[in-house]
Amino acid sequence: MKKIAVVATKKEYADFLTDNISKFLGRYAEFNSYSIPEVERQGGITEDFVLISAFNIFQQVRKRISSNSEIIVLSLSLSKKQMERLSEIPKGTRALLVNFDNRSCMHTITSMYDAGYRDVELIPYYGEGDYDHDIHVAITPNESHLVPKTIETVYNLGESSVDLNSLMAIADKLGVSEEFSTHEAIEARKEYYYMNSSMDRLLNDTASMTSKLEAMLKLMKDGIVITDELGKIYISNAKARELLQGRTAVLEGFNINEVLPEIDLSSTSETLIRTSGANLIVAPVEIINGDETAGHIVTITDFDEQEEKQHGMRAKLSGADHIAHYHFEDILGESPSIRKTVETAKRMAASDAAVMITGESGTGKEMFAQSIHNASRRSRYNFVAVNCSAIPENLLESEMFGYEEGSFTGARKGGKIGFFELAHKGTIFLDEIGEMPLSLQAKLLRVLEEKKVMRVGSSKNIDIDVRVISATNENLDRMMAEGKFREDLYYRLNVLPLQLPPLRERKEDILLILKSYTNKLNPGMKINTAAQKKLIRHGWRGNVRELRNVAEYLTSLGNLNITEKELPEFHDNAGKPYRPLEMRKPTFIEKFILNEGRDIELHGIILRELKTSFGQGERAGRKRLTNQINSNGEMYSEGEVRKALARLSAYGFVRSARGRGGSVITGEGRELLDAIEQLQTEGIMG
Numbered sequence: 001m002k003k004i005a006v007v008a009t010k011k012e013y014a015d016f017l018t019d020n021i022s023k024f025l026g027r028y029a030e031f032n033s034y035s036i037p038e039v040e041r042q043g044g045i046t047e048d049f050v051l052i053s054a055f056n057i058f059q060q061v062r063k064r065i066s067s068n069s070e071i072i073v074l075s076l077s078l079s080k081k082q083m084e085r086l087s088e089i090p091k092g093t094r095a096l097l098v099n100f101d102n103r104s105c106m107h108t109i110t111s112m113y114d115a116g117y118r119d120v121e122l123i124p125y126y127g128e129g130d131y132d133h134d135i136h137v138a139i140t141p142n143e144s145h146l147v148p149k150t151i152e153t154v155y156n157l158g159e160s161s162v163d164l165n166s167l168m169a170i171a172d173k174l175g176v177s178e179e180f181s182t183h184e185a186i187e188a189r190k191e192y193y194y195m196n197s198s199m200d201r202l203l204n205d206t207a208s209m210t211s212k213l214e215a216m217l218k219l220m221k222d223g224i225v226i227t228d229e230l231g232k233i234y235i236s237n238a239k240a241r242e243l244l245q246g247r248t249a250v251l252e253g254f255n256i257n258e259v260l261p262e263i264d265l266s267s268t269s270e271t272l273i274r275t276s277g278a279n280l281i282v283a284p285v286e287i288i289n290g291d292e293t294a295g296h297i298v299t300i301t302d303f304d305e306q307e308e309k310q311h312g313m314r315a316k317l318s319g320a321d322h323i324a325h326y327h328f329e330d331i332l333g334e335s336p337s338i339r340k341t342v343e344t345a346k347r348m349a350a351s352d353a354a355v356m357i358t359g360e361s362g363t364g365k366e367m368f369a370q371s372i373h374n375a376s377r378r379s380r381y382n383f384v385a386v387n388c389s390a391i392p393e394n395l396l397e398s399e400m401f402g403y404e405e406g407s408f409t410g411a412r413k414g415g416k417i418g419f420f421e422l423a424h425k426g427t428i429f430l431d432e433i434g435e436m437p438l439s440l441q442a443k444l445l446r447v448l449e450e451k452k453v454m455r456v457g458s459s460k461n462i463d464i465d466v467r468v469i470s471a472t473n474e475n476l477d478r479m480m481a482e483g484k485f486r487e488d489l490y491y492r493l494n495v496l497p498l499q500l501p502p503l504r505e506r507k508e509d510i511l512l513i514l515k516s517y518t519n520k521l522n523p524g525m526k527i528n529t530a531a532q533k534k535l536i537r538h539g540w541r542g543n544v545r546e547l548r549n550v551a552e553y554l555t556s557l558g559n560l561n562i563t564e565k566e567l568p569e570f571h572d573n574a575g576k577p578y579r580p581l582e583m584r585k586p587t588f589i590e591k592f593i594l595n596e597g598r599d600i601e602l603h604g605i606i607l608r609e610l611k612t613s614f615g616q617g618e619r620a621g622r623k624r625l626t627n628q629i630n631s632n633g634e635m636y637s638e639g640e641v642r643k644a645l646a647r648l649s650a651y652g653f654v655r656s657a658r659g660r661g662g663s664v665i666t667g668e669g670r671e672l673l674d675a676i677e678q679l680q681t682e683g684i685m686g
Helices: 013-027 036-042 054-065 080-088 102-114 164-176 181-187 198-204 207-219 237-245 303-318 334-349 365-376 392-399 438-450 476-481 489-494 507-521 530-538 541-554 586-615 623-631 638-650 667-681
Strands: 002-008 029-035 050-052 072-074 094-098 121-125 137-140 151-155 223-228 233-238 271-275 276-290 292-302 354-356 381-387 427-432 453-456 461-462 467-472 496-499 654-656 663-665
Touching: 002 036, 002 054, 013 029, 013 164, 029 036, 029 237, 050 054, 050 164, 050 334, 054 233, 054 476, 072 164, 080 151, 102 121, 102 233, 137 530, 164 667, 181 638, 233 392, 237 292, 276 303, 276 365, 276 663, 334 586, 365 427, 392 438, 427 489, 438 489, 476 638, 507 530, 507 541, 586 623, 586 638, 586 654, 586 663, 586 667, 623 638, 638 654, 638 663, 663 667
Parallel strands: 002 029, 002 050, 050 072, 094 121, 094 137, 137 151, 354 467, 354 496, 381 427, 427 467
Antiparallel strands: 223 233, 223 292, 271 276, 276 292, 453 461, 654 663
């Protein structure tokens, strides 16, 4: 035989409800009644079913109810004797209807009005808040202690009984079909005044209708809760119970205002609420039956899930694959410089601050950007890569920020979503940021500061949450000095600077990376010692990209044994660094060398020491740098070193941190050092 616990605030009322239910179902279950203090003393409830009549009772005992117990929420109704007592009240009376909560007040008022007692104006009162002091009469179902002291006349109707709907629900759980057939049940039923709410009539007229509705709700991806006209929850789906599990393990029987006090059923607007760490969007819709409100359908959506759906839709709308494919594990190399760079990038991934990646062409800037994204909390969202130099200047703004239909000649019908909107919640990678026109730099700065974009042809701001990673092989310090790059934008983008070492400074990684490529393209291929030495001596001006091209060239030959003869013709002289003066923007370095005169020798010494420190994954302070220089037989003061560092920093050849952060050589600084060493090799400099 099943066991049923009946829980109420007071033991007397728990016993009253138990006796009430036992008249109908006493033959089919063993009943135990508990007050809240008794539940707390005995430590828990283990019966098969737990019956409660109010949400506040449930909240007090929920942690003491066994996970195997099923909770049933009771609805209460007035008996015929209670209804007859109402006939004593004069017509036209204005009275407070006093009960322990708003839900119970409204349920009792509806019962009375439905029974025909509509000549009495009833105002709900549950012991809180003010009331009209011109009212001198109160009606209550045995909650006299809540009646205000100034009320002159009180009609105490006595305890409310369990209504027939609740009795039938309990019988259904017990598998009993003839709960009203016994003599005791028939006599007890005579005391009931039976009424149904509008939602009762809609949902309970036929069992098949309820079954069909439950089946439909199972298919809904959002949480759904259906209430009657008073807000009592009649049915909900599993998704709703999952989303609201932090507040209650059961929904049916409670009033929606008890579970979700933040919402207003009279409003159809969405409400954002927070529960158990989750953000939920809740929206009620009115159910109309004829001219009356029969109830509400309340949808509950997980805000974060909704964001993910929108993220997927953005990707589909763009028709592009905005996925970061690379992870830190894909970055090959065992040299100290690359391992230090990877570790620094991993720490940057934990932040949301903007990252600026600098390095020569082919050093893997996008690979690092994708790895940072995939190691961040934004990895579930889009990684949108934008090559600022590949998009025509007249189209760059509309591509970056989107546009509305008809905003310009050739605009797509329906408009187009911009890169920043696509990257919402994710990461946007602005490659070749130095190529961005000054006019667009100002608009980009505004977007970064306001975290809003405005599509071309629109006046509406769109909120965005985007992490920005930029990359360049340009000397932005020089570009700022020349007025070609905004200084305020630079500091917005360069919060976390990440400098990538060129391949020629990580020679121990050359054969390792080459082997990884050839193993994929032509497994078993071997390179003899002479060829390996030539590869290591090569300057690799194209860095890893050039090395990959060499791997493709060698595997295309079809030979398994590669000698020096099979190697491609390199454009720079093997064994010598490539001549940076022949590279992009050579005149700037030439002019600097000529202008510095004899000071260029100290510049070269400083750059060489900084290059060594960078290879060891370290930054060099001014005092330490002076000691290192003089330990090699030079004689320079700390003041001379400070002056030279300031000069090199002003032209972007080194980057110096404030305070004791030390200095680090830049990509441009490496070019200058290569040029100085080349001139020294050729005997042009001492």
